[in-house]
Amino acid sequence: MSAFRMYLRVVSESLQPEEISSRLGTGPDEATAIGSRRRPQSPPRAHANWIRQVSAANGPGRPEDLEPMVLGWGPEFAAALGRLAGSGGADVSLVVVQELTDPEDPRQKGIFLGAPLLAWLAEAGASLDIDQYVYCDCDDQRATATPASSA
Incomplete structure (x- = not known):
């Protein structure tokens, strides 16, 4: 299991996922609509979520392993996201989730994002x-054990 997951999230209080997909020219991997409920007793959602998962061809990896996938979505998709975010109709974010289970594992430490990914964002x-x-x-x-008594 990888210590990292990454996904692109678009959140809107005014646009449903279908409208977001229409503006971006592509669909999400998962979405929730305004007014939908997590459970029947839950209050209706006040915003829509549109999510695209980031996964590397060779499976999960570190953020730098996942970077090519985001960049592979292309500059046109980044520009469409930028227009959507700039219109005030939605907030766009790249979410990096780090789950540290072994403090000694160097692959679980640190987050490196390259200049090309930052420019895309x-x-x-x-x-x-x-x-x-x-x-x-x-x-x-x-920790070193301390003896209870010494002779």
Whole structure:
């Protein structure tokens, strides 16, 4: 399992997912509509979510492994996102989720984003959202044991 996941999220309080898809010229991997409910007893959603997952051809990886996928969506898609964000009709963000399970694993540490990806995000009018979760035992097992008594 990779320590990182990445996805592009478009959130709108006024546009339904179908309208977002129409403006972007492509559909999402997943979406939720304004007024939909998570469960029947939940209040209606006040905004729509339009999400496109980022995955590398060789499976999950680090952010720098996932970067080519986003860049592969092309400058036209970035420009369409930028127009949508610039219109005030939606907020666009690239979400990087980091789940740290082994503090000693160097592949789980650090987030590197290259200049080409940052330029693509700027063209898309997108913010960067980094969510970090640490799942590890809080006991420091590396501490040196102190003897209870000495002879």
